[in-house]
Amino acid sequence: MATIPDVELRGVTKRFGSVEAVRDVSLQISRGEFFTLLGPSGCGKSTTLNMIAGFVDPTDGLVFLRGECVNYRPPFERNTAMVFQNYALFPHMTVWDNVAFGLRMRRVSAGELRRRVDEALEKVRLAGFESRFPRQLSGGQQQRVALARAIVTRPAVLLLDEPLSNLDLKLREAMRLELKALQRELGVTTLYVTHDQSEALVMSDRIAVMNHGRIEQLGTAVDIYERPATPFVASFIGTTNFLRVRAVEMWTDGRASVVTAGGLALEATVGSSAEGDRLMVAIRPEKIQLLSPALTDEGFHRGVVVHAIYLGSMVRYIVALDGGEEIAVDQVSGDNAVTWTKGNQVAVRLSPQHCLLMSDR
Amino acid sequence: MPVQRMIKRALPRAAFTLVVMAIYAFMFLPIAVVLVTSVGASRYLEFPPRALSLRWYQAVLVKDWIEPARVSFNLALVSAAIATLLGSAGAFAIVRHRFLGRDAIAALLHSPLAIPSIVAGVAILQFFTVVGAKWLLGFPALLLAHAMETIPFVTRTVSVSLLGVDRTLEQAAMNLGARRWQTLRHVTLPLIKPGLFAGAAFAFVISFNNVNLSLFLVRPGVITLPIRIMNFLEFGVAPVLAAVNILSLAAVLVVVAVAERVGGFTKFLYGQ
Numbered sequence: 001m002a003t004i005p006d007v008e009l010r011g012v013t014k015r016f017g018s019v020e021a022v023r024d025v026s027l028q029i030s031r032g033e034f035f036t037l038l039g040p041s042g043c044g045k046s047t048t049l050n051m052i053a054g055f056v057d058p059t060d061g062l063v064f065l066r067g068e069c070v071n072y073r074p075p076f077e078r079n080t081a082m083v084f085q086n087y088a089l090f091p092h093m094t095v096w097d098n099v100a101f102g103l104r105m106r107r108v109s110a111g112e113l114r115r116r117v118d119e120a121l122e123k124v125r126l127a128g129f130e131s132r133f134p135r136q137l138s139g140g141q142q143q144r145v146a147l148a149r150a151i152v153t154r155p156a157v158l159l160l161d162e163p164l165s166n167l168d169l170k171l172r173e174a175m176r177l178e179l180k181a182l183q184r185e186l187g188v189t190t191l192y193v194t195h196d197q198s199e200a201l202v203m204s205d206r207i208a209v210m211n212h213g214r215i216e217q218l219g220t221a222v223d224i225y226e227r228p229a230t231p232f233v234a235s236f237i238g239t240t241n242f243l244r245v246r247a248v249e250m251w252t253d254g255r256a257s258v259v260t261a262g263g264l265a266l267e268a269t270v271g272s273s274a275e276g277d278r279l280m281v282a283i284r285p286e287k288i289q290l291l292s293p294a295l296t297d298e299g300f301h302r303g304v305v306v307h308a309i310y311l312g313s314m315v316r317y318i319v320a321l322d323g324g325e326e327i328a329v330d331q332v333s334g335d336n337a338v339t340w341t342k343g344n345q346v347a348v349r350l351s352p353q354h355c356l357l358m359s360d361r
Numbered sequence: 362m363p364v365q366r367m368i369k370r371a372l373p374r375a376a377f378t379l380v381v382m383a384i385y386a387f388m389f390l391p392i393a394v395v396l397v398t399s400v401g402a403s404r405y406l407e408f409p410p411r412a413l414s415l416r417w418y419q420a421v422l423v424k425d426w427i428e429p430a431r432v433s434f435n436l437a438l439v440s441a442a443i444a445t446l447l448g449s450a451g452a453f454a455i456v457r458h459r460f461l462g463r464d465a466i467a468a469l470l471h472s473p474l475a476i477p478s479i480v481a482g483v484a485i486l487q488f489f490t491v492v493g494a495k496w497l498l499g500f501p502a503l504l505l506a507h508a509m510e511t512i513p514f515v516t517r518t519v520s521v522s523l524l525g526v527d528r529t530l531e532q533a534a535m536n537l538g539a540r541r542w543q544t545l546r547h548v549t550l551p552l553i554k555p556g557l558f559a560g561a562a563f564a565f566v567i568s569f570n571n572v573n574l575s576l577f578l579v580r581p582g583v584i585t586l587p588i589r590i591m592n593f594l595e596f597g598v599a600p601v602l603a604a605v606n607i608l609s610l611a612a613v614l615v616v617v618a619v620a621e622r623v624g625g626f627t628k629f630l631y632g633q
């Protein structure tokens with residue numbers, strides 16, 4: 001890359017006593033990018049964020065902001081702006097004073113201060129709320145004050161720590177789009193931390209999926225959903241069927257012939273982590289086709305519908321394959337809503353392109 | 362039937378009101394008696410007074426009373442300021458830092474509460490004598506002793522306030538560019554203000570009313586109001602004492618009211 005990334009981590013590790021919260025994390029975030037750290041609680045994503053903000057010192061590794069190593073810089077000299085999970089609005093200050101705080105610390109002139117605070121409040125649609133105190137605002141409004149307070153300083157990177165997790169579902173979904181639109185409009189480099197996969201998929205340019213302090217996979221939403229590298233990524237994002245398999249033959253074109261524990265022969269795509277002898281095939285429920293058993297030919301397996309679960313726009317079928325393994329299959333609910341019922345014989349197509357071979361760690 | 366039920370319902374409430382009123386009466390009636398006595402005209406304590414007069418208030422306005430009052434007021438003010446400064450520093454250390462001997466220091470900061478202050482008074486007097494610092498007796502010794510006596514009250518109230526401060530607020534301030542002292546000034550101190558002023562008000566009142574320590578540390582010419590009252594009592598009770606009591610009560614109330622106005626410490630005592 002020719003340009004210097006706004007944020008760069010090189011081999012960053014954090015140990016708390018004997019616990020390794022973050023292990024050897026490296027990543028680069030370029031100007032204007034919306035980058036998400038996604039993972040379950042305790043995976044090290046918040047610790048990573050705090051090391052960039054300067055609240056936590058890395059045990060090992062380097063943190064760069066706009067090309068400058070900031071390992072020994074205190075938080076107030078880093079030019080990051082954080083939106084905290086609980087918003088952390090100053091309760092003894094009005095909305096206006098909260099938003100103005102960062103500019104006052106930077107000794108911005110009175111005229112510019114007023115202009116920029118007004119502008120920021122305008123951006124988050126809170127003009128008219130200047131003299132309110134945080135406790136007089138709803139959760140969604142407090143969230144927007146926190147956002148205005150952060151963006152008004154024009155930071156090198158905007159750090160968002162699960163900012164939507166305290167809002168109710170409807171508001172959360174609306175705020176996702178609003179936040180993304182605002183981020184794009186401002187062009188501010190953003191690092192977003194969340195455990196919510198759909199948030200990550202909707203908003204991010206790139207996602208790093210973290211587990212046990214490590215980045216398991218780094219890529220676009222499509223990469224991560226369509227081509228999960230590890231069983232953890234495949235199961236954390238969306239729903240996935242796993243079939244334990246044994247490799248029969250690895251072909252040079254990236255395909256492999258495998259046999260499941262139940263004895264089914266499959267063709268699968270070899271993923272980057274397919275090593276060792278404990279292997280599995282992962283396949284998403286909506287990538288599997290169910291057809292009438294009359295249509296069977298070579299590419300199909302036979303099965304019996306065990307359950308049909310009606311989910312409104314979709315129906316999830318649990319199908320017992322010939323080998324005895326049960327898999328979930330999602331179909332858009334058709335003209336009759338539910339196409340198959342319990343006990344129906346079906347033909348199942350597990351296409352090689354969607355059967356991903358990975359090692360079971 | 363409904364009448365019986367009404368009585369059944371109203372009775373506990375009435376009993377409760379009665380008990381509360383009795384408690385208040387027990388607390389405030391003596392003060393009322395003193396107040397009424399202080400405006401009596403007689404040379405002897407008289408209740409109720411047969412004639413009213415402000416002569417005892419006039420009698421207070423002499424150097425013998427004004428000077429001890431001035432000493433007590435200055436002493437309470439300065440020792441409260443010192444106790445607030447040191448007590449808060451102690452609270453920050455105990456609440457915010459983990460260091461070797463932290464528990465010991467926490468215990469030490471609370472220990473004057475455990476030692477009878479009359480024992481402490483003797484000990485301090487002996488200490489000054491042994492180290493040859495008897496010349497400190499009078500205002501300097503009183504100041505040191507009163508500050509020491511009241512530091513635990515400040516440490517307590519400030520510790521409690523400090524524990525209630527969300528650390529992410531300080532992180533937010535630093536993230537927005539505030540240096541450590543700016544974070545303290547603009548975020549932490551405003552948030553612990555009620556506890557700070559509650560501690561300061563306690564310190565002032567305790568110092569102003571203190572007898573036990575002052576008894577050993579005053580010197581001729583520099584005595585506090587409570588000691589002056591004690592000395593006066595050796596010659597018997599007189600209506601002038603009632604006037605002194607009412608005036609010193611008024612002084613304390615004014616200081617507490619100012620502290621409440623500026624610091625809002627009832628917020629600390631009774632919650633938001």
